[in-house]
Amino acid sequence: xxxxxxxxKAHLEQEQGLATATIVQGPxxxxxxxLIYPDGTTVGQLGNAELETALIPDAIAALWxxxxxxxxxxxxxxxxxxxxxxxxxxxxxPPPPELIIVGAGxxxxxxxxxxxxxxxxxxxxxxxxxxxxxxxxxHADELIVAWxxxxxxxxxxxxxTAIVVLTHDPKFDEPTLKIALSRHMGxxxxxxxxxxxxxxxxxxxxxxxxxHQLQRIHGPIGLNIGATSPEEIALAxxxxxxxxxxxxx
Amino acid sequence: xxxxxxxxKAHLEQEQGLATATIVQGPxxxxxxxLIYPDGTTVGQLGNAELETALIPDAIAALWxxxxxxxxxxxxxxxxxxxxxxxxxxxxxPPPPELIIVGAGxxxxxxxxxxxxxxxxxxxxxxxxxxxxxxxxxHADELIVAWxxxxxxxxxxxxxTAIVVLTHDPKFDEPTLKIALSRHMGxxxxxxxxxxxxxxxxxxxxxxxxxHQLQRIHGPIGLNIGATSPEEIALAxxxxxxxxxxxxx
Numbered sequence: 422x423x424x425x426x427x428x429x430k431a432h433l434e435q436e437q438g439l440a441t442a443t444i445v446q447g448p449x450x451x452x453x454x455x456l457i458y459p460d461g462t463t464v465g466q467l468g469n470a471e472l473e474t475a476l477i478p479d480a481i482a483a484l485w486x487x488x489x490x491x492x493x494x495x496x497x498x499x500x501x502x503x504x505x506x507x508x509x510x511x512x513x514x515p516p517p518p519e520l521i522i523v524g525a526g527x528x529x530x531x532x533x534x535x536x537x538x539x540x541x542x543x544x545x546x547x548x549x550x551x552x553x554x555x556x557x558x559x560h561a562d563e564l565i566v567a568w569x570x571x572x573x574x575x576x577x578x579x580x581x582t583a584i585v586v587l588t589h590d591p592k593f594d595e596p597t598l599k600i601a602l603s604r605h606m607g608x609x610x611x612x613x614x615x616x617x618x619x620x621x622x623x624x625x626x627x628x629x630x631x632x633h634q635l636q637r638i639h640g641p642i643g644l645n646i647g648a649t650s651p652e653e654i655a656l657a658x659x660x661x662x663x664x665x666x667x668x669x670x
Numbered sequence: 671x672x673x674x675x676x677x678x679k680a681h682l683e684q685e686q687g688l689a690t691a692t693i694v695q696g697p698x699x700x701x702x703x704x705l706i707y708p709d710g711t712t713v714g715q716l717g718n719a720e721l722e723t724a725l726i727p728d729a730i731a732a733l734w735x736x737x738x739x740x741x742x743x744x745x746x747x748x749x750x751x752x753x754x755x756x757x758x759x760x761x762x763x764p765p766p767p768e769l770i771i772v773g774a775g776x777x778x779x780x781x782x783x784x785x786x787x788x789x790x791x792x793x794x795x796x797x798x799x800x801x802x803x804x805x806x807x808x809h810a811d812e813l814i815v816a817w818x819x820x821x822x823x824x825x826x827x828x829x830x831t832a833i834v835v836l837t838h839d840p841k842f843d844e845p846t847l848k849i850a851l852s853r854h855m856g857x858x859x860x861x862x863x864x865x866x867x868x869x870x871x872x873x874x875x876x877x878x879x880x881x882h883q884l885q886r887i888h889g890p891i892g893l894n895i896g897a898t899s900p901e902e903i904a905l906a907x908x909x910x911x912x913x914x915x916x917x918x919x
Contacts, residue, residue, distance in 0.1 A: 647913060669896040
């Protein structure tokens, strides 16, 4: 168990999400523990492969819902041709919420301030090196000068990850949105008027994005608080991200 | 005019609100200018006392609405027993928005961060010296250790001023709310559950506060974004203050 705990500790220190599954009732292996990561990979073993396979979806759900509860599983016993029951305590530890901001303009600066105050991990991506500077974003956890879709296609995007597209430029925002929509992200927002949003949706539809996916884009972005300044728009966006996270929209 | 401009400049530098009124059409005094302050006092003169009296309400309205427009006034001419017309250009310069936070707990710290990012002037008041410290509130413009109602009764409270009462203690929040309700403030919010808010309203009603005034208190405070942490509650409050300022609630 020592090695497993070391891995658990290292994982939590790296601020990555995981779930633990521990057998608390059953014919054998009481106390055996499995670590389950967001991508479904595992560390450790419970002594029963069928049991492990059965609980992974519940463990991943618990990871994102921060749930801790006992689940009951019925698995076949190879030798005796009869089924046996296990009770497994599953506990989820989600990673800290993450905000990816695509487009390093004025709104992004205020949004970084708000998101950091709310303990989000903040990544700012912009292909334009003059915008994505450390002087403008001293508190961003990551500042990346690159094409956003290339970066996003290479990294894990989770239900705890929010993405806000602020580029005002189809050549950046469309490829970015296509990747975001293909993953299970917690929040996807894109700046632009109602008309811009409709035109963008139309172009994405033509490129093969299904209509039900397009509805997941929040645009016009942000809660309707009458925001006009970049700071107010950032506030409206942050409030919307939190509202969606708490299922209040 | 030199003296008037010096006063205008000094006033704007002190971040106080004022309006200017300039005669642009009329039988005489074209170009004469009057400065009007939020309390209705004036500096300068337009050469016609009746005209000055007539335009003060419009000037105060323009001050708070940031409006700039030409108004027409008809005043009696003492010598000729006939009325004369003036067209006056009135321009409003509101003071920067101000946030007064009563109660220097966790929510107040985050709220100060958000309000400063939105360029609010922030004053934090708490009778408890261990809470209202510079270490906890490095960015507050004013940090006052005193009974909040005593402080508030002595200072101007404007339509551009928002007040948020976070004390969770009737002995602080009730006297504070009574003063806030007696002025023309832009936003009044008080923390507490729906039941707390109702009980507080009942006590204030018993103490003589009219029912229509009590409706001006935002409580439960903040937009409904499912906020649970102090940081999220601060975000919900800030979003509500901005929404009310833009008449979106």
